Amino acid sequence: MSIQVTMATAQRLFEQLRHDPRTVAMMILLPALLVVVLRYVFNSKESFEHLAPALLAIFPFIVMFLITSVATLRERTTGTLERLMTMPIAKLDLIMGYALAFALFAVAQVTVVAVLALAWLGLSVTGSLALLFLVTVLDALLGMALGLLVSAFARTEFQAVQFMPLFAAPQVLVSGLFLPRNQMATVLTWFSDVMPLSYAVDALKLVTVSAVVTGELLRDVAIVAGSTVLALVLGAATLRRRTP
Amino acid sequence: MINYVVSVEQLLVLRMGHEILHELTFAIAPGSITGVLGPSGCGKSTLLRSIVGVQVVQSGRITVLGLPAGSPALRRRIGYATQSPSVYPDLSVAENLRYFATVLGAPPDDPARVLEQVGLEPQRDQQVARLSGGQLSRVNLAVALLGQPELLILDEPTVGLDPVLREELWELFHRLSLTQGVTILISSHVMDEAERCQSLLLMRDGSILAHDTPAALRARTGAKDLEGAFLRLVKEMPVEERQA
Ligand SMILES: Nc1ncnc2c1ncn2[C@@H]1O[C@H](COP(=O)(O)OP(=O)(O)OP(=O)(O)O)[C@@H](O)[C@H]1O
Ligand SMILES: [Mg+2]
Numbered sequence: 001m002s003i004q005v006t007m008a009t010a011q012r013l014f015e016q017l018r019h020d021p022r023t024v025a026m027m028i029l030l031p032a033l034l035v036v037v038l039r040y041v042f043n044s045k046e047s048f049e050h051l052a053p054a055l056l057a058i059f060p061f062i063v064m065f066l067i068t069s070v071a072t073l074r075e076r077t078t079g080t081l082e083r084l085m086t087m088p089i090a091k092l093d094l095i096m097g098y099a100l101a102f103a104l105f106a107v108a109q110v111t112v113v114a115v116l117a118l119a120w121l122g123l124s125v126t127g128s129l130a131l132l133f134l135v136t137v138l139d140a141l142l143g144m145a146l147g148l149l150v151s152a153f154a155r156t157e158f159q160a161v162q163f164m165p166l167f168a169a170p171q172v173l174v175s176g177l178f179l180p181r182n183q184m185a186t187v188l189t190w191f192s193d194v195m196p197l198s199y200a201v202d203a204l205k206l207v208t209v210s211a212v213v214t215g216e217l218l219r220d221v222a223i224v225a226g227s228t229v230l231a232l233v234l235g236a237a238t239l240r241r242r243t244p
Numbered sequence: 245m246i247n248y249v250v251s252v253e254q255l256l257v258l259r260m261g262h263e264i265l266h267e268l269t270f271a272i273a274p275g276s277i278t279g280v281l282g283p284s285g286c287g288k289s290t291l292l293r294s295i296v297g298v299q300v301v302q303s304g305r306i307t308v309l310g311l312p313a314g315s316p317a318l319r320r321r322i323g324y325a326t327q328s329p330s331v332y333p334d335l336s337v338a339e340n341l342r343y344f345a346t347v348l349g350a351p352p353d354d355p356a357r358v359l360e361q362v363g364l365e366p367q368r369d370q371q372v373a374r375l376s377g378g379q380l381s382r383v384n385l386a387v388a389l390l391g392q393p394e395l396l397i398l399d400e401p402t403v404g405l406d407p408v409l410r411e412e413l414w415e416l417f418h419r420l421s422l423t424q425g426v427t428i429l430i431s432s433h434v435m436d437e438a439e440r441c442q443s444l445l446l447m448r449d450g451s452i453l454a455h456d457t458p459a460a461l462r463a464r465t466g467a468k469d470l471e472g473a474f475l476r477l478v479k480e481m482p483v484e485e486r487q488a
Contacts, residue, residue, distance in 0.1 A: 004346060005346060005347055008342075008343055008346035008347065009343075009347075011343075012332070012335070012339070012343040015335055015339050016332060016334045016335060019334045019335065019371065020334060078330060078331075078332070078333065079326055079328060079329075079330030080330050080331065080332055082298055082326070082330060083324070083326065083330040083331075083344075083387070084347065085298065086296055086297070086298055086319060086322070086324050087319050087320075087344070087347050087348055088316070088319040088320050088347065088348065088349065089347045241297070241298065241314065242297065242298055242299060242300045242314065243298060243299070243300065244258075244259060244260070244299075244300045
């Protein structure tokens with residue numbers, strides 16, 4: 001591993017996105033826009049307060065998932081991944097470069113959503129704001145890590161985009177957005193128990209309602225962080241130096 | 245005894261279940277320029293990929309600079325330019341070169357050096373997606389020159405270039421081989437380029453028809469020029485005589 005190469009990779013991703021300002025604008029503003037729309041779909045502060053923690057987890061997760069899966073697939077199809085694999089770059093340098101660049105975007109994205117929800121939409125947070133921020137960024141990174149992993153199984157950009165409804169949407173549906181997770185059909189409760197996004201939503205719910213850092217909250221955060229690391233390591237394993 | 249830069253023994257490659265390279269055996273002398281020629285689809289790119297170490301091979305042995313092909317220690321010592329350009333289209337020429345130079349651990353002034361070598365200084369800050377076809381293939385070549393590799397493997401680097409540029413690049417190749425002892429393996433379709441190589445590797449359907457100097461090939465076939473010699477060998481020579 002080389003810090004220099006990791007940083008250069010993150011910088012390169014920034015430069016790529018700088019040439020594509022529309023994507024950057026959408027990445028940072030879209031989750032905020034959707035949250036505002038939903039606030040007025042429910043048109044009641046109480047319902048919104050109930051929903052907001054889940055929304056804070058879900059939109060950054062989806063946007064990061066999409067952006068990363070397309071970005072890595074493009075790296076595969078343009079041959080730049082193959083070229084990098086002929087060079088002295090560790091697979092983890094590449095993965096960590098991606099993680100670093102997108103983590104910074106996740107921070108920007110989450111800042112906009114959180115400030116909006118707190119200052120304008122009437123979300124109140126009993127727990128620590130720093131913790132809210134941390135969990136949300138971690139969750140955006142989870143989306144990034146999963147996007148990176150599944151892009152290895154996409155051959156075309158059409159497939160990569162469809163992986164969103166395939167891998168991200170089911171997690172969103174069972175994450176406790178609509179109903180508490182234990183009120184779903186038993187099979188779906190089991191399914192939601194093994195999906196990492198469920199724990200991100202749980203954690204955000206806990207942070208908004210209570211100032212106490214409970215064991216449950218720590219467990220949730222550990223599961224989200226652990227799943228992110230696992231997905232990144234599996235993602236690194238899908239990068240091949242030799243191809244058929 | 246000569247220490248070969250590349251030595252290939254009984255190389256067998258399958259792609260999608262088809263045998264693409266049939267037990268090739270040959271060796272390449274240090275500081276030479278070897279042209280790999282043959283009809284489209286005969287396996288030139290597959291052979292070059294195998295030597296770089298990005299191709300899964302079924303059997304046989306490839307030794308490059310004294311190490312098995314694909315060894316991590318070779319990643320700084322080989323410059324490889326793929327047939328279809330593999331650079332980031334959304335970055336500028338300079339941004340591409342700077343990134344790959346950092347990955348290779350090349351000195352910071354290396355991008356300027358290779359830009360000069362391929363004559364792309366005026367396009368330095370232009371986005372790669374907006375380059376002409378010939379400029380694009382020269383950026384691709386420039387990346388292969390970064391870090392002053394001992395072995396250059398160039399897959400059709402002069403496609404789409406006008407005669408003046410082709411002439412300049414060939415002067416560069418000769419200069420690298422003469423003054424710095426760089427060994428160059430170059431695939432091509434253009435017969436007047438074959439004349440500029442010290443040694444030619446003539447392929448057909450995944451086998452080697454001949455491995456000789458241009459003069460010896462002309463003499464052997466009795467043809468006036470290489471084009472004639474090439475056509476005679478490709479069309480007329482029965483499979484059994486190839487290894488002679
Ligand atoms: N990714 C791949 N998967 C499976 N088969 C492939 C792949 N790429 C090439 N082939 C097949 O391998 C054979 C050799 O291809 P290769 O690209 O090595 O030819 P080439 O001599 O470089 O041709 P050209 O001069 O057109 O570039 C061809 O029959 C081709 O169809
Ligand atoms: Mg080819």
